[in-house]
Amino acid sequence: MALEAKNIFFRYRNKKPWILEDCTLRVEKGERLALFAPSGYGKTTLAMLLAGYLKPIKGQILLEDKPLPQKGICPVQLICQHPENAINPRWRLRRVLEEAGGIREDMLDAFGIETAWLSRFPRELSGGELQRFCVARAISSDADYLICDEISTMLDVITQAQIWNVILNEAEKHNTAVIAVTHNRHLAAKIAERTVELPDL
């Protein structure tokens, strides 16, 4: 039971230098992993490859020794850095949660999502408030692997702690693997069991 990147190569355009070159990573189910790298080393690219948003040029992404499923709910869910891009600006936020299969009251409480927000449009909420919806959406899809791509960079410290507590609680409950992409070494030390430096892969 693991999510694996096997010798993957990736670049956005032909004849440009490789962003990821012969990169191998294995994440066990239920593991908590922090992924480190300076800016521009391909952290987000690796996150998108692992979640199936991009396809590697060479190499394979394997989930339990099979390629990622193309149809149905993907068991690997990515939470993006910029929540305002990941939510349809024409949808009221109730629909955003319903898209991943229903609204759970306990989740709303845990994330501090107020009921009044559900009938608002995304542009009426702040980035931090929107990020809670993105995280809640990813968790309610019952994913086995959660990839968090710098999800708390724009949040204040209290909200950061609050959101990570919920993520770790839920992950514990459902034996979900959490892959945290981050700049913040203190945060990584707090949440992860294992830390990986991207240039070493």
Add this chain to the structure above:
Amino acid sequence: MSILKISHPAGRRTRVVILTILIALLLITIYAMGIFIPDEAAAGSFLEAGQPPSWKHPFGTDMLGRDLLARTLKGMAVSMTIGIAASAVSAVIAVITGIAAAAGSRYLDASIGWLIDLVMSIPHTILVILISFAMGRGLKGLLIGIAATHWCSLARLIRGEVLQLRSRQYVAVSRRLGRSGGWILIHHLLPHLLPQLLTGLILMFPHAILHEASVSFLGFGLPPEQPAIGIILSESMRYLSTGMWWSAVLPGLVLVLIVLLIDRLGEQLRLILDPGSAQE
């Protein structure tokens, strides 16, 4: 003003909704009047030929003694039917071809692009005449002719918009949440296309009416006894030099009024539907 806005957040929305309903009612009334006015009201009497506006004939009469108000209203109903039906059909064609071009294979995109170029390279009037003639002229021929020629620019716009929307992150997220292409099209893409569609429809409407008028004027469209706004205007041109200003100005004003009203209707609908203003 700003204090008023803050203290009555619900008032503006209500006002917009009321205005929308009022405009819609006005348009429906004009349309209904045109349909329910009996033919006799627009029948001519040579005793009253060429009269200027009066209480009996608010819009005056033409050289055949027909009451111009009744004729204008009846003509407006015909023109509105053509305008709305042709632009609606055109818009549907534009949406389907635009989405197909953006979402389909590269060959489909290329052939739709080629078709758009082909239709746009022929002057509209000639194409409308050809299609209308081939389809048996009259109302049906004109409708098909106008609908088949006005979808091109909107289709291009929608193709571009869909290409852009498809690369948005929330569409990718939706796909990873197991949503099908059709579901994404209906729930994510179409709501974004609505403003383009509304604006396109409204811009097409006067175009359609004017094409109807010009083709009828050339004798390939509606039969001359049918009171369409284009026919009334082209007839009035013949008598303008004799000082019959009312036969051109008043029906023309009604045409402008209707086009403006439909424009306002579109603007109000956009205000209601757009998230940027929906809750103001």
